[in-house]
Amino acid sequence: MKRNWRQNRDIKIRKDISGLADELKTVEQSLEEVKSLLRILAVNELLDEIDTEEKD
Numbered sequence: 762m763k764r765n766w767r768q769n770r771d772i773k774i775r776k777d778i779s780g781l782a783d784e785l786k787t788v789e790q791s792l793e794e795v796k797s798l799l800r801i802l803a804v805n806e807l808l809d810e811i812d813t814e815e816k817d
Contacts, residue, residue, distance in 0.1 A: 764772075
């Protein structure tokens with residue numbers, strides 16, 4: 762059966778949406794990694810402040 766232009770368009774749209782969903786998952790994972798790193802940096806800053814206060 763030959764596809765018409767609407768079916769081809771719909772298939773392309775579905776593929777585009779699927780690709781965007783995959784990209785969004787990647788962005789979300791990267792954001793979670795950044796948030797984790799920021800938490801680590803914040804804890805390290807607090808520990809540095811505590812160490813500085815203890816030395817004084």
